[in-house]
Amino acid sequence: MALGDLGEIRPVTRPSTAELIAEELRSAIVRGALAPGAQLGEAELAARFEVSRGPLREAMQRLISEGLLYSIRNRGIFVTELTFDDVVDIYRSRWVIEGGALDMVLDGRREQTWKALGPAIEEMRAAAERQDAAGVSDGDRRFHEILVASAESPRLVRAARTLLVETRMCLGALQTTYPDLHVQVDEHVVLREAIRSADRNEARRLLDEHLHDTVDRLRDLSTDDGTVPVPAAK
Numbered sequence: 001m002a003l004g005d006l007g008e009i010r011p012v013t014r015p016s017t018a019e020l021i022a023e024e025l026r027s028a029i030v031r032g033a034l035a036p037g038a039q040l041g042e043a044e045l046a047a048r049f050e051v052s053r054g055p056l057r058e059a060m061q062r063l064i065s066e067g068l069l070y071s072i073r074n075r076g077i078f079v080t081e082l083t084f085d086d087v088v089d090i091y092r093s094r095w096v097i098e099g100g101a102l103d104m105v106l107d108g109r110r111e112q113t114w115k116a117l118g119p120a121i122e123e124m125r126a127a128a129e130r131q132d133a134a135g136v137s138d139g140d141r142r143f144h145e146i147l148v149a150s151a152e153s154p155r156l157v158r159a160a161r162t163l164l165v166e167t168r169m170c171l172g173a174l175q176t177t178y179p180d181l182h183v184q185v186d187e188h189v190v191l192r193e194a195i196r197s198a199d200r201n202e203a204r205r206l207l208d209e210h211l212h213d214t215v216d217r218l219r220d221l222s223t224d225d226g227t228v229p230v231p232a233a234k
Contacts, residue, residue, distance in 0.1 A: 021049055021059035029068050029079055030168045031134075036081040040069070066162040082169060084219060090166050091215050095208065097160050098144060101151035102207055106200050113150040114196035120146055121188060128181035136181050141168045143188050147195075187213070 015023075025045075028034040046056050060077055063069040071077050082090075105113045120143040127135025141164050148160045187210055194203040 017055040018058035022062045034079050038079045040077045101148045104151035117192045124185045128185050
């Protein structure tokens with residue numbers, strides 16, 4: 001095709017089969033349906049998705065590149081097990097990305113971001129009322145996705161995506177550290193209000209404390225071998 005003919009190309013909006021499979025597997029890992037350390041059987045998964053092994057392998061390679069799966073030569077592909085060192089690395093990376101996003105939001109998108117975060121807060125609050133710890137964690141992740149997206153930086157969103165999926169794996173373990181789920185909700189309510197009206201230093205301090213508090217809670221849960229337990233899906 002000549003360079004001048006590129007104007008005839010139209011965007012492809014329909015996701016590929018591999019993309020759809022990757023999203024299903026990603027969701028299963030987040031929910032705990034595929035537990036850390038679990039081996040993924042190609043034949044079983046291909047039969048379940050009713051696809052050939054080609055798009056399945058492409059999907060799994062995507063998740064390997066995201067760090068959610070890993071491959072052992074001559075043994076197979078497994079769900080990543082997070083160690084406490086991984087947790088520290090995840091949250092340090094989030095501190096950089098979300099701190100940058102927050103700075104961009106505070107430069108002129110305060111009110112829009114405050115409004116956009118409302119549904120995530122309500123999702124968390126409703127889940128807390130019905131004692132649904134997993135639902136609170138889903139709302140937690142959604143809150144931080146919206147915060148990063150509100151910076152209107154596609155690159156920050158891409159950088160944050162895998163970190164937030166890995167974080168949701170960690171949050172499953174946090175279900176046992178909040179004696180009252182409303183405490184987890186309240187932390188986000190305070191941060192949301194700070195985004196709307198607090199000065200820059202105070203808003204950043206609250207975000208920093210929130211991220212560091214999670215690391216401290218997970219430190220207390222880490223096992224002797226350094227891994228962080230993630231409850232299986234119910």
